[in-house]
Amino acid sequence: MKHLIACLALIASPLAAQDFSEGSEARSWNLYAEVPAKFDAQVVDVLCTLTGDCPEDCGAGKRQLGLVRSADDVLVLPMKNSQPAFTGAAVELAPFCGQQVTVDGLMIDDPELGANNVYLLQTIKVADADKIKANQWTKVWAKTYPEAKGKGPWFRRDPRIKEIIATEGYLGLGLEVDQAFIADNF
Template identity: 60%
Template sequence: MRVLTTSLALALLASPAMAADFSEGSTAKSWNLYAEAPAFFEAKVVDITCEITGDCTDNCGGGSRQIGLLRAADGVLVFPNKNAQSGFQGAAVDLLPFCGKTVEVDGLLIKDEDIQGAANIYQVQKIRETGAQEWTKANTWTKAWEAKHPEAAGKGPWFRRDPRVNAHIAQTGHFGLGLEKDAELIKELFE
């Protein structure tokens, strides 16, 4: 029985999930987030919908779909939901030029077995095609947003000027409870 228990324990420790330590080689900067760990790995840039359902489009959806990283070391589909910018913008804009290519990424991996859904969530900070020397910083979201919305130029954070955000607020109010309730709350809180 003791030999069986020891063999089982050694087999579990040898499994890819237990052996994988993606921190080696990472130069990612900490965001001081719960369960973050530096993670450097090779992956194929994929369309998540295509990978999961088989509903595939050209060029990973051309920006209309969420992008994923199919990690080479273990075949795990990693969700890069943040880029290197402080506003927690998504990483799809930064990864789209690499659609279908094998890349190396450096960033922070969030993984917590105790929180359902907090597994293999990635915050990509740098990307480069495998074999390339130069890194691409994952910080182009705001520039892409500005190019898409030149009418929203001005001071302040992008989301205060975003036409979609402002249209939604105009319809539902700042609290999403309707304009009438919004006005009551603003009066109560700020006057």
């Protein structure tokens, strides 16, 4: 519980309003309240940071990853990578679990929206290595699900999504509700 309280205090901290735009090369997405943000951080398992439940290697790809910013120890929540879909931040950060990195992207921070330290990750750099683009999610997905190869959006071919639809329907309310909805609307 003490981890949770400490982390919530960090997320809500007035220090979060610092300007991290200097040196950023992030491309705008024209989103409301977006601000370029480049900073040094440690890649962390968010659940571990909040609760102390800390498996090896940040949960082996099964957990949300975060960034604890070096300048002020604020927990930043990366929600997406540089690809168009809102996916990929954890996949991009997983190889850097526990490491110090320099990230560049867009920060969305607007109290009226309830968005605090929401980050759109575009590049990652470790020590003296070249920076890399955060655009690997669809490649990783394709390697994980080679049987889903084909045309069209990935989510229409994803076996996990297809399994859920097969048992819960497109609306997530059950197959009978789906059948009635389709009959009434199509």
